[in-house]
Amino acid sequence: MKLDFSSPFTERTPRVVNAAKLHRAKERKKAGRILVEGFNSVDAAISTGAATDLFVTQSAAERYADVVTAAGYLDVYVHAIDDKAAASLSETVTTPGIFAVCRPVLWTVGKALGRKPQLVTVPVETSEPGNAGTLMRVSDSMGADAVIFAGNTVDPQSNKAARASAGSLFHIPVAREPNIKQVLGQLRSAGLQILATAADGDVTLDQVDLAKPTAWLLGNEAHGLDDDLLNEADIRVSIPIRGRAESLNLATAAAICLYQSAQAQEAEE
Amino acid sequence: MKLDFSSPFTERTPRVVNAAKLHRAKERKKAGRILVEGFNSVDAAISTGAATDLFVTQSAAERYADVVTAAGYLDVYVHAIDDKAAASLSETVTTPGIFAVCRPVLWTVGKALGRKPQLVTVPVETSEPGNAGTLMRVSDSMGADAVIFAGNTVDPQSNKAARASAGSLFHIPVAREPNIKQVLGQLRSAGLQILATAADGDVTLDQVDLAKPTAWLLGNEAHGLDDDLLNEADIRVSIPIRGRAESLNLATAAAICLYQSAQAQEAEE
Structure with a gap:
């Protein structure tokens, strides 16, 4: 699957804003969704069917091409994001640039x-x-x-x-x-x-x-x-x-x- | 040993300033000293003879009275510090208020x-x-x-x-x-x-x-x-x-x- 990075989601795009809110326990409860970050978590979330949305930066999409492909096959929505959006979703100092919104597990x-x-x-x-x-x-x-x-x-x-x-x-x-x-x-x-x-x-x-x-x-x-x-x-x-x-x-x-x-x-x- | 907290060291007192520099590896090497924080580390540093200086806030001096007493017996310099000095020496979010400068081990x-x-x-x-x-x-x-x-x-x-x-x-x-x-x-x-x-x-x-x-x-x-x-x-x-x-x-x-x-x-x- 080829992702289009010509107009990626930014940190102001509502889907990104809503996903970023999931850092707070109260918002996770309200939305009935959780947010995870990094290859291991995202890969597990997708392969076990918990993920509903995948967010990736361009460099992450290249690096983790297999995960993006799997998400496509498994009917997970895949969203291209820019670096600022990644920063807003991340809780790490240097973000891997790959995130999943998931159903609670x-x-x-x-x-x-x-x-x-x-x-x-x-x-x-x-x-x-x-x-x-x-x-x-x-x-x-x-x-x-x-x-x-x-x-x-x-x-x-x-x-x-x-x-x-x-x-x-x-x-x-x-x-x-x-x-x-x-x-x-x-x-x-x-x-x-x-x-x-x-x-x-x-x-x-x-x-x-x-x-x-x-x-x-x-x-x-x-x-x-x-x-x-x-x-x-x-x-x-x-x-x-x-x-x-x-x-x-x-x-x-x-x-x-x-x-x-x-x-x-x-x-x- | 009774510590006098009427005029504690502040974050501007040279001894505190110098101790706070020990957060950086380069300064540790230059000074030939290390800085540790918290009851376990400070207690071990004092009882093994590694500590040269103990810094405590008033509340820490009460809470860890035994450590302060031991330091006095073992010829460790004991310094009363205020909360701002503690914050400058600390690397934790809520500092326990007890620090030791030690010889390298x-x-x-x-x-x-x-x-x-x-x-x-x-x-x-x-x-x-x-x-x-x-x-x-x-x-x-x-x-x-x-x-x-x-x-x-x-x-x-x-x-x-x-x-x-x-x-x-x-x-x-x-x-x-x-x-x-x-x-x-x-x-x-x-x-x-x-x-x-x-x-x-x-x-x-x-x-x-x-x-x-x-x-x-x-x-x-x-x-x-x-x-x-x-x-x-x-x-x-x-x-x-x-x-x-x-x-x-x-x-x-x-x-x-x-x-x-x-x-x-x-x-x-």
């Missing part, structure tokens, strides 16, 4: 868990979009069934979270539920053991039966999981810290727990 | 490796300070002996890298060497097997003998390790990707590799 908790989940990531009160994205990416990489953001969390569908997920927002079922108790009930009903990461756990990671269907509760970046929630978990698990560091950060702790779970479950199969 | 590669290293992290051409810091933190947590930043990397002593390291910059030997071939030679001389993370590895992580003394080469965030370097490694290792994600990010991949190595080495002891 969040699932309900029940749907995300499906019928027999084996491995589920449950970030609690995640406050940093980059971390939310990294958690989706590592969960997807480790073959988890779903990511359930519980409590008062950042929006996993924000551009920044989507970008950090490198496309995984579109690949793995993701849900968001403010009511943590309700989430815990649903995890239990789904037959999952609930493990919580804790600085002072009952046991260390190598002492848990990780072959069982498992939901991992992961605390907030700054203050971890609160005591109430730790008490609700079946087992409080510590990752052994060997050096002089006090703890791991959220994403690295999640990576280690999920990798160990995935390995144990695979060995069991 | 980088080691030579030889010294960092020591006599019989067991586990060494070797980030290659790391371009993001937050990643550099996270790699120091996870390496420290996993009991690694050293972190060697090889090639053209960000400065691991920048405020942002120090902050992401949560104090580990001061806890674990860290070196920086632009000449990658030289680093490889030193790793080999130290008796380390050289493992490289690769999307298409010779083997997967669970197939390697991780009990051996190991150096992990970790590629750049955007383009991984280049072919030359992959060929220099003893083994190219893939982390099994189970879902639809294409890869893990740098920090989560490092966390998994180092955790597995630390576990295998501990089991061997």
Whole structure:
């Protein structure tokens, strides 16, 4: 497909203006659309059918010609934009110049868990979009069934979270539920053991039966999981810290727990 | 120790002006000093003897009274600063109001490796300070002996890298060497097997003998390790990707590799 760049959309074109508004959570909710940026996110949004509109600069259209072609085949509206329009749509310092407006992709908790989940990531009160994205990416990489953001969390569908997920927002079922108790009930009903990461756990990671269907509760970046929630978990698990560091950060702790779970479950199969 | 806040240093006080200059790598080199911010970094800098000067706002002095007291005992100059001075020293949006000027803490590669290293992290051409810091933190947590930043990397002593390291910059030997071939030679001389993370590895992580003394080469965030370097490694290792994600990010991949190595080495002891 050949795009016509003789009169591209500018930052004043209504479609661009409306898309740029989607940086704000309130506007995403109102419009029932989300905005993502960059090759990985846009490619995943198009290939999974979530994208409705693609916006590309001339240089991005050349660089990502395959994505533009795929969008054409998949009935995604493709719009040529100029650099100023790209800047208005972007949240990055040097924008890749490729954007997609998409239908929301969040699932309900029940749907995300499906019928027999084996491995589920449950970030609690995640406050940093980059971390939310990294958690989706590592969960997807480790073959988890779903990511359930519980409590008062950042929006996993924000551009920044989507970008950090490198496309995984579109690949793995993701849900968001403010009511943590309700989430815990649903995890239990789904037959999952609930493990919580804790600085002072009952046991260390190598002492848990990780072959069982498992939901991992992961605390907030700054203050971890609160005591109430730790008490609700079946087992409080510590990752052994060997050096002089006090703890791991959220994403690295999640990576280690999920990798160990995935390995144990695979060995069991 | 009671600090006098009746006439705190302002953003115009020469000591504050000079400390604020340390945000720039060139000034750090010229002054032979680095600047760190936040409780974890400052606490580690003071307790390890790296700090020469502590700067605190009134509210930070109350909140971190123990750190201020420790600084007094350890002959660190303690300076009361006002909020504008804190803003000029800070690189964060909401500054914690506590800063330390420190002697540089980088080691030579030889010294960092020591006599019989067991586990060494070797980030290659790391371009993001937050990643550099996270790699120091996870390496420290996993009991690694050293972190060697090889090639053209960000400065691991920048405020942002120090902050992401949560104090580990001061806890674990860290070196920086632009000449990658030289680093490889030193790793080999130290008796380390050289493992490289690769999307298409010779083997997967669970197939390697991780009990051996190991150096992990970790590629750049955007383009991984280049072919030359992959060929220099003893083994190219893939982390099994189970879902639809294409890869893990740098920090989560490092966390998994180092955790597995630390576990295998501990089991061997």
